[in-house]
Amino acid sequence: MKTDAKTTDLSAQIAKAIRDAIIEGRMIVDERLPSEAELASEFNVSRPTVREALKRLAAQSLIRTQRGAFGGAFVKRLSYEEAYGQHITTSTLLLSMNAVRFETACEARYALERACAPLAAQRRSPDHLATMRAEIHRQSQPGLSDESFCASDVTFHRALVDAADNPVLSYQLAGAVEAMQPLMNMITFTERSREQIVGLHTAIADAIEAQDAAAADVTLEELAAYTLTLGKDAMEKRARKST
Amino acid sequence: MKTDAKTTDLSAQIAKAIRDAIIEGRMIVDERLPSEAELASEFNVSRPTVREALKRLAAQSLIRTQRGAFGGAFVKRLSYEEAYGQHITTSTLLLSMNAVRFETACEARYALERACAPLAAQRRSPDHLATMRAEIHRQSQPGLSDESFCASDVTFHRALVDAADNPVLSYQLAGAVEAMQPLMNMITFTERSREQIVGLHTAIADAIEAQDAAAADVTLEELAAYTLTLGKDAMEKRARKST
DNA sequence: TGCGCAGAAAATGTCAGACATTTAAATGTA
DNA sequence: TACATTTAAATGTCTGACATTTTCTGCGCA
Numbered sequence: 001m002k003t004d005a006k007t008t009d010l011s012a013q014i015a016k017a018i019r020d021a022i023i024e025g026r027m028i029v030d031e032r033l034p035s036e037a038e039l040a041s042e043f044n045v046s047r048p049t050v051r052e053a054l055k056r057l058a059a060q061s062l063i064r065t066q067r068g069a070f071g072g073a074f075v076k077r078l079s080y081e082e083a084y085g086q087h088i089t090t091s092t093l094l095l096s097m098n099a100v101r102f103e104t105a106c107e108a109r110y111a112l113e114r115a116c117a118p119l120a121a122q123r124r125s126p127d128h129l130a131t132m133r134a135e136i137h138r139q140s141q142p143g144l145s146d147e148s149f150c151a152s153d154v155t156f157h158r159a160l161v162d163a164a165d166n167p168v169l170s171y172q173l174a175g176a177v178e179a180m181q182p183l184m185n186m187i188t189f190t191e192r193s194r195e196q197i198v199g200l201h202t203a204i205a206d207a208i209e210a211q212d213a214a215a216a217d218v219t220l221e222e223l224a225a226y227t228l229t230l231g232k233d234a235m236e237k238r239a240r241k242s243t
Numbered sequence: 244m245k246t247d248a249k250t251t252d253l254s255a256q257i258a259k260a261i262r263d264a265i266i267e268g269r270m271i272v273d274e275r276l277p278s279e280a281e282l283a284s285e286f287n288v289s290r291p292t293v294r295e296a297l298k299r300l301a302a303q304s305l306i307r308t309q310r311g312a313f314g315g316a317f318v319k320r321l322s323y324e325e326a327y328g329q330h331i332t333t334s335t336l337l338l339s340m341n342a343v344r345f346e347t348a349c350e351a352r353y354a355l356e357r358a359c360a361p362l363a364a365q366r367r368s369p370d371h372l373a374t375m376r377a378e379i380h381r382q383s384q385p386g387l388s389d390e391s392f393c394a395s396d397v398t399f400h401r402a403l404v405d406a407a408d409n410p411v412l413s414y415q416l417a418g419a420v421e422a423m424q425p426l427m428n429m430i431t432f433t434e435r436s437r438e439q440i441v442g443l444h445t446a447i448a449d450a451i452e453a454q455d456a457a458a459a460d461v462t463l464e465e466l467a468a469y470t471l472t473l474g475k476d477a478m479e480k481r482a483r484k485s486t
Numbered sequence: 487t488g489c490g491c492a493g494a495a496a497a498t499g500t501c502a503g504a505c506a507t508t509t510a511a512a513t514g515t516a
Numbered sequence: 517t518a519c520a521t522t523t524a525a526a527t528g529t530c531t532g533a534c535a536t537t538t539t540c541t542g543c544g545c546a
Contacts (some may be wrong), residue, residue, distance in 0.1 A: 009528070011298060011529095012301075015302070022336075023332065035496080035497060035498085036497080037497085045529080045530085046530045047530090047531090048291050048529075048530075048531095049528085049529065051291075051498090052294060052298040052528095055295045055299050055302075056299065056301065056302035057302070058255075058299065059258070059298075059299035060302055060333075062336075065497095065498065065499095066497085066537095067497065067498045067537045068537045068538025068539060069494095069495060069497060069537085069538055069539045069540070070496075070497075070538075070539060070540085071496080071497050071537080071539090072496095072497065073498090077340050077341070078337050078340050080337070083333050083334075083336075083337045087418075089303075090321070090326050090330065091326075091414075093265075093266065093305075094323065094326045094411075095411070097272055098320070098321070098322075098323070100410070100411060104409055104410065105411050107362070107411075107412070108409050108411035108412040108415060109411075111358040111361075111362065111407075111409075111412060112355060112412070112415060115354040115357060115358035116354065118354075119350070119354065164354075166347055166354075167343070168337075168338070168343060168347055168350075168352075168419070169350070169354060171334075171337065172334075172351060172416075172419050173415075175414075175415055176415050252498095253500075254499090254500095278526065278527085279526080279527070280526090288500080288501085289501045289502070290502090291500075291502095292499085292501080294528090295499095308526095308528095309508095309526085310507075310508045310509065311507085311509025311525075311526060311527075312509055312510050312511065312523090312524060313509075313510060313511075313525075314508080314525080314526050315526065316527090
């Protein structure tokens with residue numbers, strides 16, 4: 001039953017075998033793996049090869065290792081924080097390496113955000129509202145760099161998403177929202193466009209506070225359309241400059 | 244400037260240094276990394292340590308390696324397929340390891356799917372419609388196992404999402420849809436419930452074909468509600484059994 | 487009896503060096 | 517010129533050793 005795909009590294013094969021065991025539930029959280037020496041003899045390879053396999057799994061946050069007596073490798077409980085981090089890294093790279101069009105990413109992001117809006121309107125906590133208001137205030141400060149403006153924009157939208165109070169939703173959305181930031185950073189925000197955005201953000205916060213899902217949806221749609229035009233302008237300028 | 248965090252492995256530090264270089268764009272796709280020996284002397288570590296670092300990066304699909312003369316490690320273009328795979332694995336584990344409530348996962352999934360529906364209605368290709376119809380047909384076959392029914396359900400919904408013709412959206416949704424399957428597999432589908440679901444699926448396919456976004460949305464909402472009741476029943480049964 | 491400290495043991499972390507294998511370029515020959 | 521051969525530069529793998537960390541054990545002492 002062993003898949004003797006001679007084409008792959010031994011360490012990759014071993015990593016796959018262990019990974020499958022974890023995914024299929026044959027090993028449970030906090031269960032200890034055999035020691036490196038035991039794994040080595042079990043798979044008939046040397047200890048460095050086993051170690052390479054374990055490092056692969058560690059990179060995916062599937063195991064953690066602990067030194068010392070009664071240490072070893074343990075199946076790790078994947079935390080939301082780590083999953084967020086991995087997802088954001090992957091999403092960001094996917095966008096930056098595959099020449100994804102601004103329109104495509106933007107459409108995806110706002111489509112997903114609008115899916116959160118009704119839940120956010122229903123469940124928003126004072127905490128999330130406070131964050132949104134604080135970021136709106138920051139975005140109104142003159143002299144803010146474009147990067148900081150974008151970062152604040154991300155924080156605002158994260159708060160909106162988190163207000164839906166569904167960690168699975170937050171996790172899935174994190175990728176879409178954060179991965180957009182590098183693309184957004186290419187936009188130069190004029191005083192006029194910042195005013196527009198702050199106005200729309202305020203309208204969104206108001207709608208969420210008033211638990212008015214319909215209003216939030218309409219405003220988000222407006223914001224999506226406006227962001228799209230800003231992005232298109234920026235992309236055109238870059239295209240002209242490079243020719 | 245070297246972060247001498249003595250608390251972490253050398254291989255983790257080296258992996259981080261290279262990963263940052265890739266993420267920040269200091270290394271571009273298909274660029275060759277220094278050889279293992281060169282990296283070893285550059286970071287003042289041994290070759291096995293460098294190799295462990297490289298395996299970490301390979302596990303995240305950030306690099307690929309090539310043997311032979313003029314081989315080495317190269318920055319890898321992250322493909323949608325691989326990103327899908329990683330995302331699904333992570334999402335699945337996140338759900339299974341953190342005792343996410345069925346309701347939470349279900350809510351997230353359908354909220355996101357409903358975000359795709361309007362775009363799918365607008366852009367659906369004959370291909371996607373055909374897939375949806377084919378899966379509906381499969382789901383009507385008597386004698387289908389619960390697992391196969393669930394797998395077909397996932398394929399149907401993937402087709403719905405893909406019909407929106409936005410790869411970024413498909414990528415983000417893949418995690419939500421596929422990661423639900425293990426949870427759905429715990430449900431025993433009676434003949435009656437299958438009929439219900441097939442009916443709703445048919446209504447969704449009809450709405451998408453007719454480019455009627457509103458109808459698709461309403462039906463998806465119904466399906467979400469129905470799935471939720473099925474899930475709750477299944478969870479209650481399991482709870483009773485275990486006491 | 488109970489407490490604290492030293493040592494043993496077990497595991498991962500790291501290193502050095504060697505050999506095997508793969509691959510493409512360079513070289514030589516018909 | 518075309519094809520076969522050699523060669524060199526990489527990664528892949530193994531062996532063995534030592535360093536470090538951490539826990540448990542057992543001893544001595546009050």
